[in-house]
Amino acid sequence: xxxxxxxxxxxxxxxxxxxxxxxxxxxxxxxxxxxxxxxxxxxxxxxxxxxxxxxxxxxxxxxxxxxxxxxxxxxxxxxxxxxxxxxxxxxxxxxxxxxxxxxxxxxxxxxxxxxxxxxxxxxxxxxxxxxxxxxxxxxxxxxxxxxxxxxxxxxxxxxxxxxxxxxxxxxxxxxxxxxxxxxxxxxxxxxxxxxxxxxxxxxxxxxxxxxxxxxxxxxxxxxxxxxxxxxxxxxxxxxxxxxxxxxxxxxxxxxxxxxxxxxxxxxxxxxxxxxxxx
Numbered sequence: 051x052x053x054x055x056x057x058x059x060x061x062x063x064x065x066x067x068x069x070x071x072x073x074x075x076x077x078x079x080x081x082x083x084x085x086x087x088x089x090x091x092x093x094x095x096x097x098x099x100x101x102x103x104x105x106x107x108x109x110x111x112x113x114x115x116x117x118x119x120x121x122x123x124x125x126x127x128x129x130x131x132x133x134x135x136x137x138x139x140x141x142x143x144x145x146x147x148x149x150x151x152x153x154x155x156x157x158x159x160x161x162x163x164x165x166x167x168x169x170x171x172x173x174x175x176x177x178x179x180x181x182x183x184x185x186x187x188x189x190x191x192x193x194x195x196x197x198x199x200x201x202x203x204x205x206x207x208x209x210x211x212x213x214x215x216x217x218x219x220x221x222x223x224x225x226x227x228x229x230x231x232x233x234x235x236x237x238x239x240x241x242x243x244x245x246x247x248x249x250x251x252x253x254x255x256x257x258x259x260x261x262x263x264x265x266x267x268x269x270x271x272x273x274x275x276x277x278x279x280x281x282x283x284x285x286x287x288x289x290x291x292x293x294x295x296x297x298x299x300x301x302x303x304x305x306x307x308x309x310x311x312x313x314x315x316x317x318x319x320x321x322x323x324x325x326x327x328x
Contacts, residue, residue, distance in 0.1 A: 052170040054232040055142065058208075058304070061179040063087040063145035066172030070164070072156025075118065075130050075244075078262035081152025083134070085168075088147035091180035093138065093300070095123060098151040107131075109301045109327045112320055119298055119316050129154040132316065133244075136297030137165035139304060140235035145177045160243035160267040161282075162293055166236050182303035184208075185326055193321045198313040200322050205308045212292050212311045218247065219274035224288035230296070230304070239296070241282050242289035245269040248277060295319050302327045 067086040074081050088094055093107045103124060105111070111121040118130040134155050138146060140162070158164045192201040208230040215223045228234055246268050269286065270277040283289055291314050298319035299305070305326055311318070 052173075054236050056233045057231050058142050058184060060142070061091075061144050061177045061183050062142050062174040063177040064143065064169065064172055065175045068165075068168045068172055070156055070158065070168065072158050073262040073264075073267070074152065074154030075157040075262050075267070077129065077152075077154045079152060079154065081150065081154055081156055083151075083155060084149040086147050086149075087175075087177075088145050091144050091178065092146075093135065093144070094147045095121075095128060096147070096149050097123075097126070098149055101149070104147070107135075107301050109320075109323050112301070112323075117316070119294075119320070126153065130157065131155050132294050132297030133157070133160075133162050134165055134297070135300035136293050137162035137169070137240060139300035140230070140232065140239060140293075140296050141166060141169060141174075142232045143169065143174065144180055144183065157244075157262060157267045160269070161290070162240040162297075163236075166240045180303075185303040185305045187305050187307050187326065191322065191325050193318070193325065195315070195318045195321060198311075198315060198318050200309070200311040200314060200318050202305055202307040202309050202322060202326070205306055208304050208306060209308045210292050210295065210311070211309070212288055212295065212314060214288050214291055214313060216271075216287075218271050220271045220276055221245075221287050224285045226285055226288045226292060228292065235296070239289055239293050242286045242293055243267075243269050243282065244290055245271060245287050248272040299323050299326070 064087045069084045071082045096104045105123045113122045114120040119132040120129040190203045211227045213225040265278040
């Protein structure tokens with residue numbers, strides 16, 4: 051039986067090739083992704099129609115953070131990369147090449163667990179440890195955006211404490227703490243699905259967003275109840291917020307820090323990632 055490591059002392063890459071096809075959350079279009087081991091550290095992306103044009107994903111390439119994280123690659127954008135990046139960073143994987151046939155990473159079931167199961171199926175193998183695999187920080191960082199706050203304090207390991215607060219009774223106030231490692235990520239974070247709100251559907255649709263959203267790939271909250279229960283965890287929304295945070299920090303390396311975040315968002319996560327890079 052496959053067993054994930056209980057620390058990030060070693061770095062891994064895939065032992066085989068993975069292909070997945072699915073619908074993009076915002077575009078609603080079918081897209082295909084092929085993921086394979088690569089000889090260079092980091093995460094590299096190419097598009098199927100231009101296989102020789104390969105981009106290393108870096109924080110500087112982050113573009114839009116409206117309801118997803120997108121990167122600018124040459125003359126085009128690649129949307130909704132955070133769940134795939136979270137699955138790789140959370141599992142301690144690097145040295146990865148991602149070939150995309152489309153403009154968005156498939157949403158799959160709205161979590162990271164299907165990527166993780168694919169990793170387990172092909173297996174992982176040891177790779178050289180990159181310098182930025184874990185990012186050392188020597189001072190505390192505190193950032194805010196509107197009514198949201200994120201802080202990182204130096205530590206010997208990565209601990210995330212996240213809190214959300216929603217007027218919707220089905221969610222309410224939730225707080226979750228995790229000492230992050232591949233094993234805890236897979237068991238406690240990767241299965242948590244993205245979530246949305248029934249009363250915001252029309253507005254987002256008019257903006258040209260969530261064309262591929264469905265009850266099969268997102269939890270939908272309707273005030274004091276969920277439209278499509280059951281939840282995988284009683285506090286699945288806050289766990290998914292942590293999933294997004296891990297994905298948004300993947301391009302700078304997970305920090306050795308205690309991270310506290312209140313009402314996190316992709317834009318707030320990007321602020322912390324940029325601060326860690328500098």
